[in-house]
Amino acid sequence: MQTNDKNIGRRQFLKISAVVTAAAIGLRQVNRTSASSGKKGKYQWAMVIDQGKCTGCGYCTNACRAHNDVPPDISWNRVIEAGKIGDRTVYLSRPCMQCEHAPCVEVCMVGASYYRDDGIVMMDYDKCIGCRYCEVACPYGGRAFNWDAFTGDNPAVPTWGQPEVPRRPRGVPEKCSFCYQRIDRGLMLGLKPGLDEAATPACVVACPVGARTFGDLSDPESSVSQLLKDHPYYRLREDLGTNPRVYYLPAREETSHENNG
């Protein structure tokens, strides 16, 4: 008799666990849709980098180093040689792509990487546990881990600017944030990011040849929207479907001549 009772108990238990599992899967599906699409806010920040103009001087990287207090062995904005047109070297400057479907955000188990409603992919350095899954997941090598603590002077300061954000601690990865601190402060002061230097990412401001443009994609009159309307452009690894917010205007014969002449 006792065994019989237990048998019913087991059956009920199996039923209950099936229901709980189904509910958990359902909840997960709901969460998935809300996590990956993200609410879109008023602004949708984007950057356009003109490879025809870029000379590979690296001012962008240096300015980024100073304003974001990036350690010397880490680059939030890498400048890479990317082939030649004629005898002129073409460069590719690579900040964080601020993907609309960012693999780093999707895989982060604690939600330390997250989307802002203006499209910026942010890092909560206080939440991160340093598992480095985001680093493995990023197709663009956009993240660098703080294997060691960054102590002492930043060689880029004060020549290239003053730090505007706190240093990241040892044991977390860090990456470009489109200088969110400049955007947020600028908007608060009534400035227009992309037009007013104080509200624009440091790399854009520092570029001596005007190869970088920053602005709001949801505003059709913004300089980024205009550039993308008038020029052929591409984004890195579009095949992955990450939908980056960094656009490149490819270097072509004509643009090289324009610059040289």
Added chain:
Amino acid sequence: MRTTGRASLLSITPFKVWVGLLGAVFAAGLVAMFIVFWKGLAVTNLTDLVPWGLWITIDLSSIAMSAGAFLLCAAVYLLGLKRFQPLARTATFIGLIGYSMAVMTLLLDIGRPDRFWHAILYWNTHSVLWEVTMCVTLYFTVLLLETAPIFGGLPLLKRRFPWASSRLSSLHHLAPYLAVVGLCLSMLHQSSLGATYGVLKAKPIWYRPDLSVLFMISAIAGGVSLTLLVSMLAGRLSPKVHVKDDLIERVASYLGWVLVVYLYFRFWDAFSMTYTYAPGRTEGLRMLTSGELAFNFWVGEIFLGVIVPIVILLTKRLRSQPGLRMLALLMVVGGVVAYRWDINMAGQLILMTYLPQEIVARYTQYMPSLIEFISGAGVVAYGILAITLGVRYLNIVDHQTIEQEEVEGVLDPVAGD
């Protein structure tokens, strides 16, 4: 083996040498771990290109080796296969130790071990690692409850604190329910650990659904192998331990079939990749089959890890020789570890460039640092030490007395009428 009298306490026995050796490696590992916590991950050879290395392999392997627990518990308590009860006891204890090894290695590996609890408090339900974390945490709790009766049987506890002992032992009545929960949680996270790699589009050699399936099947093979191997070793090395060799032999033959299934999936997984010509995936496959991981792949994973054990375990004449059978079981364990290492490395040693005009893959290198080796060895030594002590003092391998004591808790539908 039992020491009687004062003189024999001081005498050197093989058991003491073995425990001393493991203790020494574990102690060295603890020192290395302390250095890691103090100096940070800069003491490793991990880089931004290869952020996951030796420790991840140990972590994945110890979880895989723990898979015997959920499988054998499900067999005993859900399918009512009572004869496997003694093996389930061994597997459950190995599971507990395996998961504690994984937790140790993870603490070592994360950049902010002081924030380990964030993984439980902050949820991103979209992340497979979140699911793995939840399942591992819950399953570790399940394993603690499942092994409670084993700890309750500790002679010292029985003598000094009989109430605690009986409380712990009474938890055995939960066994059937724990088996259901354990089965669900294990099925979820054993495969999700493969999916951890499988969902990453950035690494073409990883990006395929097969990894979840292969992680699951290889974990079953590895976990059951280790359980049988520990049982056999205990039975041979200790006169106190009695094992039923026919039981082990039967499970070993099932294991041979599990390996056949594994090889089948593994073959199609690898073979289909030769047809994709996808950048990165082709290079990854080449690295496995003819590059720097080729020896690991062909010899460690396939030949010694699968084919030779299949031949031994499925041939009655070979399988019935305990020495050969133990060798086969050991090779399966080694093959599963090699598989974890190869998967982890193949994805990271190949770098995909994001430059539009060259999607060609590039290569990088990784060799664990001395500190990584020593701390990793410390974790492994801890595991072997814990299992050794479990065999000696907790009777985790016992095919004689267990049955009468504990089988009462089994819910057997056949016995119900």
